[in-house]
Amino acid sequence: MKLYDFPMAPSPRRVNVFLAEKGIEIEKVEVDLRQAEQMSEAFKLINPHCTVPVLELDDGTYISSIDAINRYLEEIYPEPPLFGTNAKERALINDWCHYINVNGFMAVAEALRNSASRMKDRAITGPHNFAQIPELAARGRERVGYFFEDLNAQLAKTKYVAGDAYSVADVGAMVVVDFATGMAKIELPESLTNLKRWYMEVSARPSASA
Amino acid sequence: MKLYDFPMAPSPRRVNVFLAEKGIEIEKVEVDLRQAEQMSEAFKLINPHCTVPVLELDDGTYISSIDAINRYLEEIYPEPPLFGTNAKERALINDWCHYINVNGFMAVAEALRNSASRMKDRAITGPHNFAQIPELAARGRERVGYFFEDLNAQLAKTKYVAGDAYSVADVGAMVVVDFATGMAKIELPESLTNLKRWYMEVSARPSASA
Numbered sequence: 001m002k003l004y005d006f007p008m009a010p011s012p013r014r015v016n017v018f019l020a021e022k023g024i025e026i027e028k029v030e031v032d033l034r035q036a037e038q039m040s041e042a043f044k045l046i047n048p049h050c051t052v053p054v055l056e057l058d059d060g061t062y063i064s065s066i067d068a069i070n071r072y073l074e075e076i077y078p079e080p081p082l083f084g085t086n087a088k089e090r091a092l093i094n095d096w097c098h099y100i101n102v103n104g105f106m107a108v109a110e111a112l113r114n115s116a117s118r119m120k121d122r123a124i125t126g127p128h129n130f131a132q133i134p135e136l137a138a139r140g141r142e143r144v145g146y147f148f149e150d151l152n153a154q155l156a157k158t159k160y161v162a163g164d165a166y167s168v169a170d171v172g173a174m175v176v177v178d179f180a181t182g183m184a185k186i187e188l189p190e191s192l193t194n195l196k197r198w199y200m201e202v203s204a205r206p207s208a209s210a
Numbered sequence: 211m212k213l214y215d216f217p218m219a220p221s222p223r224r225v226n227v228f229l230a231e232k233g234i235e236i237e238k239v240e241v242d243l244r245q246a247e248q249m250s251e252a253f254k255l256i257n258p259h260c261t262v263p264v265l266e267l268d269d270g271t272y273i274s275s276i277d278a279i280n281r282y283l284e285e286i287y288p289e290p291p292l293f294g295t296n297a298k299e300r301a302l303i304n305d306w307c308h309y310i311n312v313n314g315f316m317a318v319a320e321a322l323r324n325s326a327s328r329m330k331d332r333a334i335t336g337p338h339n340f341a342q343i344p345e346l347a348a349r350g351r352e353r354v355g356y357f358f359e360d361l362n363a364q365l366a367k368t369k370y371v372a373g374d375a376y377s378v379a380d381v382g383a384m385v386v387v388d389f390a391t392g393m394a395k396i397e398l399p400e401s402l403t404n405l406k407r408w409y410m411e412v413s414a415r416p417s418a419s420a
Contacts, residue, residue: 068302
């Protein structure tokens, strides 16, 4: 098994933190996004969607979505469980994963990719170029604000995002907060105290540096 | 168990077709999207994201993302398996589900919601209003074209979307094709013969009318 990776980028980090929580070490191959190596013809044979991370299985199969990679790793290395321990827990975690991906991760990406000058014509990842849409950057920022508020409201009720146990939903949400406040320069409002309490806690785990 | 449903809409159909393939009958409660019932205060207590479908478990827990609902149903009713029968099959199906959701389903929604006059200020589902962005409608249509081409290329190699067996990826992709060609009025190009072969086949299954 081999992970195509770029340690500075938020998407592969969602797998790297997951691996660190599991205590798994696997071979990693760096794909240099600064040099647009993900757009090369060589890399398109690995992943025609031109994104990292990609997990290569021992039989040469490539898995290219974060969700599919983490679920595969959960199945191969079940301990500690990060997708829940029974059907209901799994359903609540899956619900949060969906929400975090669509309303958190994609909203930050929308804000960043439609405004950063280095991402001109790269408003969406993948093999096709798309022009930036400034209104979409503004909409993305607004959506991230709602996402933070929703997460804060949830974390008034629960210790971790999807309940009492740390899960893959916390991995995703932590990476969204760092992606937003770092690359996209969207502040975390001081008033969201539950979110800040949780963020400090998950960020102090050794896995957070992965 | 109870499903909050609106039979004419594409999102709940992704659960209804799944249920039909499993041969499961469950109680259904209609939420009339034409009357904006999903935006009512009463429904916000069921799902603050103001979307259907929602699965209510017997203990009163609500599950509101299609992915989480179908995975829960797969766990409770494992036969016939629609998420694969081993780790690698599951990974390939999960990969396709992600691709279909982001590049198929969301692209059609982007095309439709940013152009239909009845969806003014409803460019995104959920409790917050967002103005339509006409460039986003055009971009959505272009993305759906690429999605159809990618699916056609895959279906030159495989009988069903994720391999030799019918899976939840076929449910999702069929609903995307119907959503695109129906509500969003995006044509399926005649030249995409593999996609058409597959579409006729999956649409002939009894579950397709669900």
